[in-house]
Amino acid sequence: MVNFWRNIHRRPLQLLLQELDERGISAEHLVAGRIKKFDTIVDKLTRRNAIANLAAMDDIAGCRIVVPDLGRQAALCDALYEVPECDTAWSDRHDYIGSPKESGYRGRHLLFRYQDPRHGYALPIELQVRTEHQHAWATAVEMYDEVAADRLKFGEGQSQADRFFRRISVVMRQLEERGRVEPSSIRSLDDGTDGLQAALDILRMLSAASQSVYVLGGGKEVAPESYCLVDFDPAEQVVELTEVCPEVALETYFASEDDPDREGHNFVLLRGATLDKLKDLYPNYFGDISRFVTIFNDLIYKNLPAFA
CATH class of the missing domain: 3.30.460.10 (Beta Polymerase, domain 2)
Incomplete structure (x- = not known):
């Protein structure tokens, strides 16, 4: 069914x-x-x-x-x-x-x-x-869940990590909407623990989680009018990128989904993408969220009063 x-x-x-x-x-x-x-x-x-x-x-x-x-x-x-x-x-x-x-x-x-x-x-x-900032937040939550075997994405996570990501979300929201941060509103999410230390601990965990993934076919840029089939094999930690023309893009995607030899693989169909753009959109496929850790580090150190 x-x-x-x-x-x-x-x-x-x-x-x-x-x-x-x-x-x-x-x-x-x-x-x-x-x-x-x-x-x-x-x-x-x-x-x-x-x-x-x-x-x-x-x-x-x-x-x-x-x-x-x-x-x-x-x-x-x-x-x-x-x-x-x-x-x-x-x-x-x-x-x-x-x-x-x-x-x-x-x-x-x-x-x-x-x-x-x-x-x-x-x-x-x-x-x-x-x-981009909203996507960075959501992707980091997914990666944290994988590393910590948690379920923050589904509202079932640990309280310390939950507070950290809610704080980061408020910081991002204030910057996107107002261009500045109000530390008092961030600190109101605290529970009396050391918010800054908790933030740094979680960032170190995410940084340490980066791992090497072998990429096949990622050496060239896919033409804007073409599609790219992304085949991620989590067991082997291999990402294969295949350029496909628009006329057969969906047929190729569905055939890959139905292939019994690739059971357990994750497939995504993209319209024209460089490898760098793909990593930005699906960094969890590459085990590399260094860009997002950099964003969070920058947000925290520029707004220390909100986390102290």
């Missing part, structure tokens, strides 16, 4: 990628698309406060776009609201800029619904639009 549901969401992914192409969005921004993995779906259905069933899961198919700043984020979302298939009511409720999650997560999630002609379902596809 899960795999049937994954398979019929291929069409919404194809239609949204085409929409982004036709509107020139793919040419301006790095766009990634994927179908949620089987194991990830099962985890989402069985974890604490799980959603009721597969039909209630809106992100079986998903895309992600990372933009430089809040202004670009707002402009892009306004343009996407004009797409006829955009569910604006759902998208308004998932505006995590106006109303960040309790964890500190920020971003804009937009939902598009495409009618499935064969089965009669209105199938959703979720598009995440993040700024």
Whole structure:
């Protein structure tokens, strides 16, 4: 049943990628698309406060776009609201800029619904639009969960790390919205422990987690009009990049997903990307979040009163 549901969401992914192409969005921004993995779906259905069933899961198919700043984020979302298939009511409720999650997560999630002609379902596809700083925060949380065997991403994490990432999120929000930081509002998240020491301990843990990943086919830049298939084998720590032309991009992606010899691999389809841009979008595939550790170090040392 899960795999049937994954398979019929291929069409919404194809239609949204085409929409982004036709509107020139793919040419301006790095766009990634994927179908949620089987194991990830099962985890989402069985974890604490799980959603009721597969039909209630809106992100079986998903895309992600990372933009430089809040202004670009707002402009892009306004343009996407004009797409006829955009569910604006759902998208308004998932505006995590106006109303960040309790964890500190920020971003804009937009939902598009495409009618499935064969089965009669209105199938959703979720598009995440993040700024570079919002993406840095979210990726660092994912990496911390991997290193510490924690579940901060799902609101089930340790209190010390949770407070650290909520503080960082508030710092980023104030800088993006006001251009300055108010230390008193950051310190209000403290629980009486040494916030600065906790922050430095977590940063050291993230820095130490970087590991070497072997990259195949990453030596050249993919043409803007072409697609890049990313095949990440976690067991072997190998990332393989293959350039594919637009006409067969989705067919190649789905064939790779169905390949029994590559069970357990993670696949993402990107529209034109250098290796450096790919590392920015999916640093967890490369075990390297040094860029994000640098961002956090800079934020902390420039705003020591907020953490002391």
